[in-house]
Amino acid sequence: xxxxxxxxxxxxxxxxxxxxxxxxxxxxxxxxxxxxxxxxxxxxxxxxxxxxxxxxxxxxxxxxxxxxxxxxxxxxxxxxxxxxxxxxxxxxxxxxxxxxxxxxxxxxxxxxxxxxxxxxxxxxxxxxxxxxxxxxxxxxxxxxxxxxxxxxxxxxxxxxxxxxxxxxxxxxxxxxxxxxxxxxxxxxxxxxxxxxxxxxxxxxxxxxxxxxxxxxxxxxxxxxxxxxxxxxxxxxxxxxxxxxxxxxxxxxxxxxxxxxxxxxxxxxxxxxxxxxxxxxxxxxxxxxxxxxxxxxxxxxxxxxxxxx
Numbered sequence: 001x002x003x004x005x006x007x008x009x010x011x012x013x014x015x016x017x018x019x020x021x022x023x024x025x026x027x028x029x030x031x032x033x034x035x036x037x038x039x040x041x042x043x044x045x046x047x048x049x050x051x052x053x054x055x056x057x058x059x060x061x062x063x064x065x066x067x068x069x070x071x072x073x074x075x076x077x078x079x080x081x082x083x084x085x086x087x088x089x090x091x092x093x094x095x096x097x098x099x100x101x102x103x104x105x106x107x108x109x110x111x112x113x114x115x116x117x118x119x120x121x122x123x124x125x126x127x128x129x130x131x132x133x134x135x136x137x138x139x140x141x142x143x144x145x146x147x148x149x150x151x152x153x154x155x156x157x158x159x160x161x162x163x164x165x166x167x168x169x170x171x172x173x174x175x176x177x178x179x180x181x182x183x184x185x186x187x188x189x190x191x192x193x194x195x196x197x198x199x200x201x202x203x204x205x206x207x208x209x210x211x212x213x214x215x216x217x218x219x220x221x222x223x224x225x226x227x228x229x230x231x232x233x234x235x236x237x238x239x240x241x242x243x244x245x246x247x248x249x250x251x252x253x254x255x256x257x258x259x260x261x262x263x264x265x266x267x268x269x270x271x272x273x274x275x276x277x278x279x280x281x282x283x284x285x286x287x288x289x290x291x292x293x294x295x296x297x298x299x300x301x302x303x304x305x306x307x308x
Contacts, residue, residue: 003078004044009164015249018269020276029286037286038182039071041158042150047075050144057082061127061148064092065105065293068150073109083114084140093118104292151181156214159185167281174265175283176257180207184214196220199261202231226264232256236303243307254287255294
């Protein structure tokens with residue numbers, strides 16, 4: 001299948017029945033070996049739109065271990081379109097070869113042909129300003145912009161395609177939340193009778209406004225106490241859960257998004273949050289490429305490695 005040519009339907013995998021609650025998982029991580037999970041969905045219509053408008057380059061933003069950066073680079077290579085990654089952390093560009101040796105994500109993106117622009121954290125916070133984008137245009141020429149994390153109206157449209165007709169049988173749809181695009185698409189595609197639960201990977205309540213901006217229904221809720229300290233932060237308990245989950249169910253979870261979501265789901269089930277006979281569909285949003293980089297960081301923190 002040519003990338004984005006079709007709308008693939010991913011079968012649901014039974015995970016477990018716990019205290020009378022049935023948990024299934026939609027394996028969006030299996031969509032594509034390099035453009036997997038929600039990144040496949042978010043980039044689909046953005047890349048098609050960029051090409052239809054005659055753009056030869058796509059520019060986007062992310063951290064040094066960003067799933068979105070890796071997926072955009074791979075998608076650009078598949079489409080034959082140039083990609084530019086604006087990366088948070090100007091120090092990473094001081095010795096690019098060293099950075100590429102130590103950072104699997106950026107090394108992969110570079111191998112796909114992505115050009116990097118490393119900026120300070122202060123400058124990165126201004127990434128949506130007209131002045132910032134003008135400077136980038138002066139340096140790189142005309143480009144199509146995809147937001148950090150990929151979330152915009154076209155991304156939400158793509159994420160609406162995650163759910164299929166057979167998913168109407170579930171009572172709860174669950175997913176991890178980063179920038180809010182994936183859950184917004186799920187909300188729009190869900191039945192009014194279904195509850196959509198989101199597990200933010202970041203601290204704070206600001207995501208409620210982001211989700212409300214793109215979603216069309218009110219059948220959703222964000223569960224905000226399973227972020228483990230904030231974005232990309234993990235502890236021993238989470239790592240042991242991810243490793244145990246893989247041994248028990250044969251499914252690899254990532255530590256930034258889906259791992260936290262599944263930890264939260266199982267914890268809520270154990271606390272009696274869901275009524276008996278509830279059927280839950282958890283969305284695996286991919287992100288497995290980031291495990292190698294996370295393990296490199298765990299070596300310096302006296303924490304166990306994620307089995308991968």
